[in-house]
Amino acid sequence: DAGVIQSPRHEVTEMGQEVTLRCKPISGHNSLFWYRQTMMRGLELLIYFNNNVPIDDSGMPEDRFSAKMPNASFSTLKIQPSEPRDSAVYFCASRGGATTGELFFGEGSRLTVL
Amino acid sequence: AQKVTQAQTEISVVEKEDVTLDCVYETRDTTYYLFWYKQPPSGELVFLIRRNSFDEQNEISGRYSWNFQKSTSSFNFTITASQVVDSAVYFCALFNSNSGYALNFGKGTSLLVTP
Numbered sequence: 001d002a003g004v005i006q007s008p009r010h011e012v013t014e015m016g017q018e019v020t021l022r023c024k025p026i027s028g029h030n031s032l033f034w035y036r037q038t039m040m041r042g043l044e045l046l047i048y049f050n051n052n053v054p055i056d057d058s059g060m061p062e063d064r065f066s067a068k069m070p071n072a073s074f075s076t077l078k079i080q081p082s083e084p085r086d087s088a089v090y091f092c093a094s095r096g097g098a099t100t101g102e103l104f105f106g107e108g109s110r111l112t113v114l
Numbered sequence: 115a116q117k118v119t120q121a122q123t124e125i126s127v128v129e130k131e132d133v134t135l136d137c138v139y140e141t142r143d144t145t146y147y148l149f150w151y152k153q154p155p156s157g158e159l160v161f162l163i164r165r166n167s168f169d170e171q172n173e174i175s176g177r178y179s180w181n182f183q184k185s186t187s188s189f190n191f192t193i194t195a196s197q198v199v200d201s202a203v204y205f206c207a208l209f210n211s212n213s214g215y216a217l218n219f220g221k222g223t224s225l226l227v228t229p
Contacts (some may be wrong), residue, residue: 033216105159110157
């Protein structure tokens with residue numbers, strides 16, 4: 001079975017450019033999470049979707065960040081405009097059952113903003 | 115508030131040594147789940163184990179074992195006879211099914227196993 005699929009794996013861009021990260025959750029999973037990992041702050045939850053609906057985006061750093069989940073098999077995280085401090089690894093994860101808690105992570109998208 | 119503390123930032127051991135990674139958590143809830151994830155140098159996050167708050171039985175899986183003690187709010191992870199392939203960052207995490215919806219991760223412990 002395919003796991004969580006993220007693209008691109010690596011992205012290098014210049015400050016001010018728009019960045020779009022993509023995620024395909026595991027088929028049948030109804031919850032999707034975007035996390036950001038940095039050395040300073042560790043793994044931080046950015047936003048959580050349940051049945052394609054954003055439940056809590058309180059972790060989204062600022063208005064430059066936005067996330068969508070137009071259907072059960074696809075989600076995007078967009079940063080516009082990007083800044084050097086956005087450089088991090090962005091992970092997408094999905095979960096099948098609300099009471100289980102176990103998250104399955106993608107391989108991450110490493111973003112470098114110059 | 116929920117909090118996960120992994121006090122050990124980095125640990126270095128020689129191959130075949132046993133090593134214990136500490137995890138202390140805080141929660142006011144009686145129902146919760148604890149997790150360990152492994153992040154090898156390749157970067158992916160690999161699920162290792164999940165325990166619920168009603169099951170304090172220790173678990174062993176090969177060279178890995180977990181010691182869950184509610185009295186001390188700890189969920190420690192021991193690797194017996196460590197190997198170089200065990201080198202990774204290990205994360206402890208807490209999930210609460212009532213008031214939480216995502217995993218709250220500790221800062222991680224970086225384990226280096228040298229030959």
